[in-house]
Amino acid sequence: xxxxxxxxxxxxxxxxxxxxxxxxxxxxxxxxxxxxxxxxxxxxxxxxxxxxxxxxxxxxxxxxxxxxxxxxxxxxxxxxxxxxxxxxxxxxxxxxxxxxxxxxxxxxxxx
Amino acid sequence: xxxxxxxxxxxxxxxxxxxxxxxxxxxxxxxxxxxxxxxxxxxxxxxxxxxxxxxxxxxxxxxxxxxxxxxxxxxxxxxxxxxxxxxxxxxxxxxxxxxxxxxxxxxxxxxxxxxxxxxxxxxxxxxxxxxxxxxxxxxxxxxxxxxxxxxxx
Numbered sequence: 001x002x003x004x005x006x007x008x009x010x011x012x013x014x015x016x017x018x019x020x021x022x023x024x025x026x027x028x029x030x031x032x033x034x035x036x037x038x039x040x041x042x043x044x045x046x047x048x049x050x051x052x053x054x055x056x057x058x059x060x061x062x063x064x065x066x067x068x069x070x071x072x073x074x075x076x077x078x079x080x081x082x083x084x085x086x087x088x089x090x091x092x093x094x095x096x097x098x099x100x101x102x103x104x105x106x107x108x109x110x111x
Numbered sequence: 112x113x114x115x116x117x118x119x120x121x122x123x124x125x126x127x128x129x130x131x132x133x134x135x136x137x138x139x140x141x142x143x144x145x146x147x148x149x150x151x152x153x154x155x156x157x158x159x160x161x162x163x164x165x166x167x168x169x170x171x172x173x174x175x176x177x178x179x180x181x182x183x184x185x186x187x188x189x190x191x192x193x194x195x196x197x198x199x200x201x202x203x204x205x206x207x208x209x210x211x212x213x214x215x216x217x218x219x220x221x222x223x224x225x226x227x228x229x230x231x232x233x234x235x236x237x238x239x240x241x242x243x244x245x246x247x248x249x250x251x252x253x254x255x256x257x258x259x260x261x262x263x264x
Contacts, residue, residue, distance in 0.1 A: 020222035033231070034145055035208070047146060062220040067213045068147060070204065072183045072229040079215070082222035 004028055008091060008105040017083055017109045023055065024078045025091050025103075033069045049096055050075060056090040057081065057107075083109050147209045154210040155241070158201045159249040164241050167250035172240040174254050181232040181258040186212075188240045188252075190224035197224040199243045206236035232258050 009024040027050065034047030049069040055062055063079050081089070086109060092102040155164065173187040190197050194217065202212040212230045224242065232238075235258050241251040 022225075057220060060220075062218045064216040065213060066215075067228075068209055068211045069145070070207050070209055070212045070231050072231055076227075076229050077213075078225075078227035079217075080221050080223045080225045082220055084220075 004101050006103045008089060008103055015083055015109055017085055019083050020080050021083055022078055023081050023089060026074065026076050027093065028074050031069060031071060031073045031075060047096065050093055051096050052094040053077060054092045058087040083107060145208045149210050151203060151205045151210040154203055158241055162249065164249035164251040170240055170242050170250055170252035172252040172254050174238050174256050177257045178232065179259055181260055183229050184232050184256060185229050186238060187227040190242045192224060194219055194221055194224055196245050197242055198245055200226050201241040203239040203241065204232060204236055207233050232256060234258055
């Protein structure tokens, strides 16, 4: 199973307990629609897209995103989160071919 | 008399050919259909449980008016409702072969009902954001996007 590159970003960089922050998540993924032809072989490329993204904070599920193949290549998702204290954000994602991956980032509020 | 009938015959040949060849040309290029293909009306029915959605100024949809590249169109949705009231946000398009783009299910930890992503558009069409509230009703916002180069299919 190929390991995919992914990034989690928290905006703004400095935040306090009680703040609402933006959590950005980007994956490197082809998001194939199943309607494009390979230019070399002339065959139709099979569908390949992420169909589930789950956001956890300290192992508590707080957001589920179900994307379709109409989301762009290298998908980008951004949501809000309320910081209630230090912890870990974990993002688990699946695609339609059964690939499962996850990524986590520490949350360190100041003040 | 012979010459006249000969010319008449000549004129008839291309007509017969033209009529005959049209269906063949049409058959050569069958339209590709995605496995997940779903028209916009059906997708809206599924999302809102068959109740339909009301247009509301509370849903703020931010999309570019003109997208040069249909493969990457940024979409931002803000819902002016307390987070406890908002159950989910759905992004739909009116003319893509699969009208659905993303379904987002929120919870009180989100703080504010906000979602942003990038989608593909096959051509000039409308992007629709639907917010489903706790009491089961749905509100939506629509915006047209002009696409100069298609990106879906």
